Amino acid sequence: MSALSWWIVWLVALIGHAGLHIGIYNRINGFGWPRVVIKSIVKFFLLTTIAIPILFCVFQGQVILDLLIHGGTWSSLSLWARGYVTLCCIIWLVLGIPWLMWRPIFRLEWVDAPRKIEVVDVQVAVRRPLALSGKAKLESKLPLNQLLELSIEEISLPVVGLPDELVGYRIAHVSDVHLTGDIHPDFVKHAMQRATLWKPDLIALTGDIIDKQPCIDWLVDIFHPANAHDGCYYILGNHDTRVVDSRQTRDAMDRAGWIDLGSQAVRRMIGGIPVSLIGNEFPWFERPDLPPPDDSFRLLLSHSPDQLGWARRNAVGLMLAGHTHGGQGRLPLIGPILSPSFHGSRYASGDFYKPPTTLHVTRGLGGVHLMRINCRPELSLLTLSQAKVHQAF
Structure with a gap:
């Protein structure tokens, strides 16, 4: 092989190495395993992300340099080096090509849902310091960080199979509040005020409310003022397991006047017709x-978009989800890279359709990681409309 061919091989292998580890990270975080197990696995693969290139440099550095300058044959490399380079090239076929196909720019499975976006600097709007911890004070001032810039997005969402009675139905969707104590609760309170001022028919909160035990005391003050004609519903997510007893979170949300939809289904008269409201x-x-x-329309609140397959098997018409934070950061054209999901970053945020389910994934309001690059926190204000199947793509 020529030197140029080896340059191409090493570039492909290096990207494949990074893609392999990012793919593992995304999918490991989609499991419901105990946090300590997931963190241990993530740390191990972070170590191998760094250690494997170092091993190549230490044990194969001179060989690689010769190949890049003079060219040569595969036999110049040791057996383990040939094996790993081959694996990294195969990753391009297994993960790389699908990853490229599902970039947002190609809009595969995406719904054409027009958005009217208003960006609010909540730090200016509330007129009090929102960054409470030293970490938050530092990171909120970093260039490009959109941590406190709330994107209020009015979305006209076409839903296949939507009953006539629900045309124009308004849902305020929030998710991933992540009360950690780093950010003042007025940030979330401002988002809920804006949601209520919109006069929605229903407010849906799809999990990850609490990260730190003391923040449970904030819940009633934040969420009690919220109001919607057909009620305010919530479910919990993976971070809500980090407190001593998640029932304390449920009790506080119940006192705030919200309806616990977690792991259950209820039938409500909405728009004059029976609708099944489901929490997953x-x-x-x-x-x-x-x-x-049956003939009733099914609306699902799911913390993770990974439950899309379950929703489809159970004839869910509309599914609302969060969990992925839009990837925390998005590159121009390429979109998100990191996303804790079995689907990788395929459903990191946006509006999608896989028969018979329309899926809306919000970027959420907060996170334990206080950096948001080209990925503002989102308050979704959904107005439902009817769509034919061919209009959903």
Whole structure:
């Protein structure tokens, strides 16, 4: 092989190495395993991300340099080096090509949902310091960080199979509040005020409310003022398991006047018709047991978009999810890279359709990581409309 061919091989292998580890990171974080187990696995693969290139430099550095300058044959490399380079090249086929196909720019499975976006600097709007911890004070001032810039997005969402009675129905969707104590609760309170001022028919909160035990005391003050004609519903997510007893979070939300939809299904008269409202907190809590599909429209609150397959099998018409934070950061054209999901960054945020389910994934309001690059926190204000199947793509 020529020297140029080896340059191409090493570039492909290096990207494949990074893609392999990013793919592992994304999918490991989609499991409902105990946090200590997931963190241990993530740390191990972070170590191998750095250690493997170092091993190549230490044990194969001179060989690689000769190949890049003079060219040569595969036999110049040791057996383990040939094996790993081959694996990294195969990753391009297994993960790389699908990853490229599902970039947002190609809009595969995306719904054409027009958005009217208003960006609010909440730090200016509330007129009090929102960064409470030293970490938050430092990171909120870093260039490009959109941590406190709330994107209020009015979305006209076409839903296949939407009943006539629900055309124009308004849902305020929030997720991933992540009360850690780093950011003042007025940030979330401002988002809920804006949601209520919009006069939605229903407010949906799809999990990850609490990260730190003392923040449970904030919940009633934040969420009690919220109001919607057909009620305010919530479920929990993986971070809500980090407190001593998640029932304390549920009790506080109940006192705030919100309806716990976690791991259950209820029928409500909405728009004059029966609608099944379903909560899915799996894999961190139990999935609900559903009766066979009937003629009622099914609206699902799921913490993770990974439950899309379950939603489709259970004839869910509209699914609302969070969990992925839009990837925390998005590159121009390429979009998100990191996303804790079995699907990688495929459903990191946006509006999608896989028959018979329309899926809306919000970027959420907060996070334990206080950096948001080209990925503002999101308050989704959804107005539902009817769509034919061919209009959903």
